[in-house]
Amino acid sequence: MSEAQNQQHPIGVYLKIWLLLFVLSTASYMVDYFHVESYLRWSLIIIFMLLKAGLIVAVFMHMMWERLAFVYAILLPPLLILTFIGIGTLEADYTFLTRSIFFFKGAQ
Incomplete structure (x- = not known):
């Protein structure tokens, strides 16, 4: 029981998620940089936004381990x-x- 209370996650998990968030943010920026238009633009932006929000909730809010x-x-x-x-x-x-x-x- 005391092991579960003092459990810490390795810093590598957080660094990988930060890197993935950076890649997703760069991809979202590239949608604007390459002038993607129409529904494809908004679909890509929303997909990247939801992926980033999901990663933040899952890892940084510790939902993955709840x-x-x-x-x-x-x-x-x-x-x-x-x-x-x-x-x-x-x-x-x-x-x-x-x-x-x-x-x-x-x-x-």
Whole structure:
């Protein structure tokens, strides 16, 4: 039990993650430098952003070494919020379409 309380992670793990974060940040910068346009640009930027955020949460916030219940307690609420935002976006598109059909039909 005392071993688990005094457990320290090797510094090499943190240095590798710092290097990987630097590489991902450089790749994100290169997207702008090479003038990548359209949906590819935003997809790459978001992918690099999520990868960096995931690494920071997993390693520097020690989520990688936590119990699964604790990880679920931290990560599940934001995932549910994103799901509800997606559902709201779909509903907003439907509402906008319905209103445009109604108002344009009534104007004729």
